[in-house]
Amino acid sequence: MSIHLKVNGRDHAIDSDPDTPLLYVLRGDLALNGAKFGCGLGQCGACTVMVDGKAALSCVTPILAVEGRAITTVEGLGTAENPGPMQRGFIEMQAAQCGYCIAGMMMRGQALLQENPKADDRAIREALQFNLCRCGTHMRILQAIHRAGELMQQAGAAPSNPGAG
């Protein structure tokens, strides 16, 4: 039985057990590097993606639960050549050390700003509460999400989610 997944705007028929966590399908079947394996327990946020615009932990989300819903990974926010506002925010603020947690931080930030484009520092900290960073890049991650918010505002429209299209 195959499961239909819509990832970054593209449809995929996945031939895996329905209880396979989304993370393994994204990384294995779809060869997407963005979502990371951090704990497999829903404790660290390295695997965070968006499902219908909300942050979700792909390591504990079975693919059956997200069939047909709009899944966005960091690859859906832009490219190295043409980065989206969230990615530009992180590049401008040089908000990475090892960078392993960063894609998860960005997806959490993206979901927050889509819901609340004017999120303040307190709201950003609250949203990131379940995402762990071990290098101690926290100050820059906060600045990067602030900056992404500004870039989205400057772009004029409400932040768009290219992956949801």
Next chain:
Amino acid sequence: MDGHHEIALTRRHLLASAGALVVGFSLAGRGFAQDNTAAPKLPGSLADSPMLDSWIRIDGEGVITVFTGKAELGQGVRTALIQIAAEELAVDPAEIRLVTADTGQTPDEGYTAGSQSMQNSGTAIRNAAAQVRELLAEEAARRLNTAPDQLRAEQKKLTGPDGHSLTYGELAESMDLPVEAAPASPLTPHARFKVMGKPLQRVDIPAKVTGGRAYVQDLRMDGMVHARVVRPPSAGARLVALDESKVKAMPGIVAVIRDGDFLAVAAEREFQAVNAMRILAAAAQWQESATLPARQDLPTFLKSLERQVGTVAQAGTPDIPSDTKVFRARFTRPYQMHGSIGPSCAVALMQDDALTVWTHTQGVYPDRKAIAEMLGMPPEKVRLIHTEGSGCYGHNGADDAGADAALIAKALPGRPVRVQWMREQEHANEPYGPAMLTEIAAALGPDGKISHWNYDLWSNTHSTRPGGAGSLLAGRSMAKAYPPEPAEMEITPSGNGDRNADPLYTVPNKRVLWHFLPDMPIRVSALRSLGAYANVFSLESTMDELARMAGADPVEFRLKHLDDPRAAAVIREAADRFAWSRYQPAPGQGRGFAFARYKNHAAYLAMALTVRVERETGHIRVERVVTAIDSGEIVNPDGIRNQTEGGILQSLSWTLYEQVTFDERRITSIDWATYPILRFSSVPDSIEVHIVDRPDQPFLGTGEAAQGPTGAAIANAIRDATGVRLYDLPFTRDRVKAALAV
């Protein structure tokens, strides 16, 4: 070697007579250098790999490749080394292709550790690049019939006064001889820097924020299998029974691999391997023994392990006279983990009796030796290629995962094997930063200055890196097991457990002893800053108390005991930027100050910060942090800031939250719920990092300067806020509440 030797001399002769240049490729080591024993020591890692073409190669097309034996660990070293090479070769940083740690290509620079990449590799590359630039200029001058100092370098071309130019590629084409580095290099002076000393965006960040292939975890190869290891539930557990039948019936299973107590499973797809690992773990019976000190308090336990005492420092008459004002204290630091966000991972491929391992090890050469020994292979048949992983902060599971992949790949020749540890495996099996106990007795003289200083520390070694096969978990578990190597106490200028145990402050009478603990019931190794974290925490807490006893301001008290103007400069800079002399505490708030020169010979760092203490809950929040750092000549100021911010926050996490827990048999810190770390709600409001630049001074390294001072500054601020000093790390809510006796 003799033949080689002769050729080298001949080539040098050619160089001298014909002015011909360099730049083929060789991995020649010390052999060449030894023919001239009177020569001064070459700078940085050139001393070990003196051939310029081990570091820099320019091909006929003008492609510039720079080689480093150091690895990108997330500290930004790749970008900084590119800046150095670009500056000295007078090219745009985008023109530099940098090859990092790879036993097939790069010089052997040992481990990427101890904040030494800039001193060792940065210095080598800088000098090699400057010498290559000079050789290019000499060759261009010869061919353009002008003088080298008449040439202008831009866009990989050297142009003479008449407008004629030659490209680096054209010049390099005729220069294919290996040349040994000279002791002195025509380094570009600070005043003419175009690339160094300025922020350059990290070259690795765009891929990391867009889902590019950035990590060893992201490697995908044709025919690759996914493997998982079933680790023993506790150290030393023996596998006594195993029923493989259930696992072998599962879909996608390629092999169950067993070698003594080493047990693993390989499958076609990753989640199949995860499921198979769980079934296999349930089908394995282990015999465990109670080897851990769960029921003992830490000081008693550590003292029970003492076997040897070494003198780290001694001066004057250390014994304290009876009529003196003395501060006595005992400090503890628990076992703490690296806690990489991404569990360790490696890919290995055995093909035609040669093994390749892609690994995030900190030392491709030493790890190659260990893996080769474990598999009974000649080292030259084993190649280790550093591929970035999640940040490691020292010796985590990286080397073990590499060994796991190698051992499994040996059983599956022709197929790339990707091994990734699970979260609970990383937590329970990585080698921790050792627990430490320190005791101090320090006295003030009648002049209000420190007269006596007696400091004792109890610690294991802080490095069990490979080494031999016995340093690898897989090597220890195999049927033909390699036992762990015995640890030895070594007292060196850089220090280990005793790192920063000798105070930099002027003290006429002192004695510093390391009570060495050779037995390691809990596996330990290098965690960022080694013993410096606990030692600086102890020393700087003591300095604070001595200042109180002397009725002195803690900043002035420190300055009074320092002769080094660079130490004084960072202390003044941190105090000024914090506005130390004008500070007015808010209710429940306190301020703390701390200083250290890392290893007593590397970067200087001073810090002032504020904390808020909630007496009812024991909650401590660090609010504002102001730091000044001097790590020598700046290469990338933003890189220094990023590393320092990171060091502060990681140490804040160690200091407030972290301790590895265990029962009599097993580690019980097995995930982020049982080993909590810093979360965003507890991140300070602001962190300022002010850099004191030291133009034309040696690089001092940055990555480990902040850890010690952060722990001490927090302790000192809590003391200021509450009147209570905390001695035992971490300062958990329960401990704070108990200390405040609410």
